[in-house]
Amino acid sequence: MSGASQLLSGRVALVTGAGRGIGKAIAEHLGQAGAKVVVADNGTSIAGDGADPLIAQEVAKSIGANAVAYTESIASPSTAAACVALARDAFGGIDIVVNNAAILRDAFIFKGNPEDWEAVIRNNLSAAWYVLAAATPIMREHGKSGRGGKTYTWGRIVNIVSTAGLYGNYGQAAYASAKAGLVGLTRVVALDMQRNNVTCNAVAPFAATRVTDSIKPANDAQASYKARAQKVQARHVANVVGWLVSDFGAGISGQIFGVRGREVFLFSQPRPIARRAGSGEWTAEALADAAKTEFAPHYLPLSTDLEAFDTEPLV
DSSP states (O other): OOTTOOTTTTOEEEEETTTSHHHHHHHHHHHHTTOEEEEEOOOOOTTSOOOOTHHHHHHHHHHOTTEEEEOSOOOSHHHHHHHHHHHHHHHSOOOEEEEOOOOOOOBOGGGOOHHHHHHHHIIIIIHHHHHHHHHHHHHHHHHHHTTTSSSOOOOEEEEEOOTHHHHOOTTBHHHHHHHHHHHHHHHHHHHHTGGGTOEEEEEEEEOSSHHHHTOOOSSHHHHHHHHHHTTOOTHHHHHHHHHHHSGGGTTOOSOEEEEEBTEEEEOOOOOOOOOOOOSSOOOHHHHHHHIIIIIGGGOOOOOOHHHHTOSOOBO
16 A cells, blocks of 8 residues: 555554654554554553653654644553543544554563563453454444445454464463463454444564564574564554455454565464364373374474564565
8 A cells, every 4th residue: 555545544543652653653654544543552661661742643644634642651441541532532432453552571480570470461351452442333333323334344453463472482371361361362353343334453563663673582593583573564564454444454354474574474274174082981091192193293393483473574
């Protein structure tokens, strides 16, 4: 989608975590495509410490008159609802939600801190639910009022997930669990909003961000992954999100896409790939024998997302 395109004219978009990195690229892209944009970001650190309202305000200012900043954390039901209310009050509704806000507090499971776990789940998963719980009733109202035409077709939700939530990664129990939870949330929201013509998809991005900056390589493979990731610009992710939230994304819902530079992936989703039925109650011995022939050939190796995508990106 080019900067001159007006594919999203008339729409109102809310992008969380929009002050930097991928969120900023998405907010700017949607603004260039004609959408009015709420730039939601409290300017916290990658670990969720501190705040700087100027970060979101500067992004909104750069987008122009059709953008406003929301500078509170959306990791509570009340603030998430206030952010959605800002979109409705400032621009007359809400049509697009991009849940991108996330923090990172890594630790091996045997060294984890419960407070860090809860903070990551609250910021990366619960906050997305809070935003959608406030935004989807408005989208349903738009469907009844015929916003944008006789039939409301503007409703779009994109949850920014991570391959860490699909593959796993060392020391990322909280982050990966939150992102995997977002995949489940994506599927349920896609089902819940299907009758309202509102789509919901997940996008797993690869790009140079504060998350990739925070990687501390423990070996040559991880160092290689980080070096490659630093080459990938966030605008490629914004291009794919722009497609999904436009009219061209109609009918695409409940899917998981990956974006790495000029590569776009569609991920499979967990479904049964092997079955063994018994005539009686299973014993451990019988299950062990059945597993050798029916299940073992399909077991996935314990590789991380860093290993799975350790190839040169198309930048």
